[in-house]
């Protein structure tokens with residue numbers, strides 16, 4: 068592991084997101100000075116860094132920034148004198164990418180190249196982390212997926228991420244930039260956005276348990292995902308930038324479960340015993356104690372093209388970075404449900 072006594076200054080793009088908040092917390096603990104970027108919006112959301120209690124940390128500086136602006140990217144690197152840049156900013160919701168393919172391409176695809184260009188212009192010694200994704204495997208060409216598995220993205224988001232992924236490798240090979248790409252499988256936490264399926268489920272099950280919601284509507288229940296705990300994955304990102312060489316690494320748990328399984332786990336966490344009935348659009352989840360339908364399929368949540376199955380093998384990260392996942396899906400799901408119960412009881416939920 069490199070580093071020595073160098074003063075560590077990191078830029079984290081997307082600090083208002085799930086991973087940005089956890090990564091900022093980790094790097095602050097390690098003594099870094101952080102410049103976390105957020106967007107100028109009518110209502111800025113700092114709830115995650117507030118929940119982690121780091122929003123007023125003296126070594127955390129919040130910087131207004133938009134990833135689609137090259138000149139802002141150049142100034143960001145000039146002003147911060149960063150030694151490490153973690154590019155976590157993205158239009159990260161797969162469903163929305165079908166409706167907004169061009170915005171997604173500009174932010175999620177070209178945005179990464181703005182940062183790579185800024186590094187090339189301002190300081191080619193900066194170490195760069197690109198948040199690549201298992202969505203690049205899409206219609207999977209091998210099971211499990213590893214770093215060398217061929218890609219077949221199935222959404223505008225996946226395609227945009229694949230472009231950014233290859234540009235990171237290209238800048239590594241063309242200009243010797245320390246550009247590393249982490250192909251991360253789904254990772255969740257109580258800080259996950261509510262548009263993503265795990266958090267949508269844990270928040271709804273908490274509300275149903277508290278009598279604040281009747282039914283949870285979902286799309287494809289058969290999709291299988293390899294779900295890990297976000298806090299552990301940001302540790303992997305940091306380790307990737309401390310390695311001797313830039314490279315590409317998969318972070319995953321090597322376990323896959325369906326959306327339906329996750330719903331059952333969430334119900335179990337609040338002592339609801341769920342019976343499944345029907346198939347496809349008619350599938351329902353019924354509370355066995357009350358006989359009430361609490362889960363139903365709504366085709367409006369189906370995607371035009373779906374990623375049916377993801378399962379990653381993180382052997383390379385284990386061997387080269389000493390990284391491995393520790394939290395089971397049962398523990399993760401319970402942690403999320405309990406956080407949502409607490410928030411809903413207190414009358415707020417983000």
Ligand code: NDP
Pocket residue numbers: 080081082083084085086087104105106108112132133134135154155156157158159160174198199200201250251252253254255260
């Ligand atoms: P989130 O959606 O929670 O956070 C995305 C962040 O990007 C937010 O801070 C958002 O800001 C910011 N952002 C969006 N557009 C712009 C823009 N134009 N300029 C600057 N910032 C912008 O994502 P996660 O934390 O879950 O994921 C982090 C990264 O990792 C993303 O790139 C995602 O695609 C990728 N990834 C995530 C995985 C996961 O399972 N979580 C798995 C693999 C990859 P705002 O709050 O203003 O919207």
Ligand code: GDR
Pocket residue numbers: 159160161162199200201202251252253254262263264265267284285286287288290291292326368369370373374
């Ligand atoms: P994903 O996450 O697309 O894997 O991308 P998401 O939680 O949105 O979907 C997972 C699977 O669940 C199915 N699904 C639903 N999804 C949502 N959001 N809402 C529903 O109601 C619903 N019903 C079923 C989906 O069809 C899908 O199969 C996430 C993001 O964090 C990306 O940024 C990241 O790159 C990948 O994980 C790895």
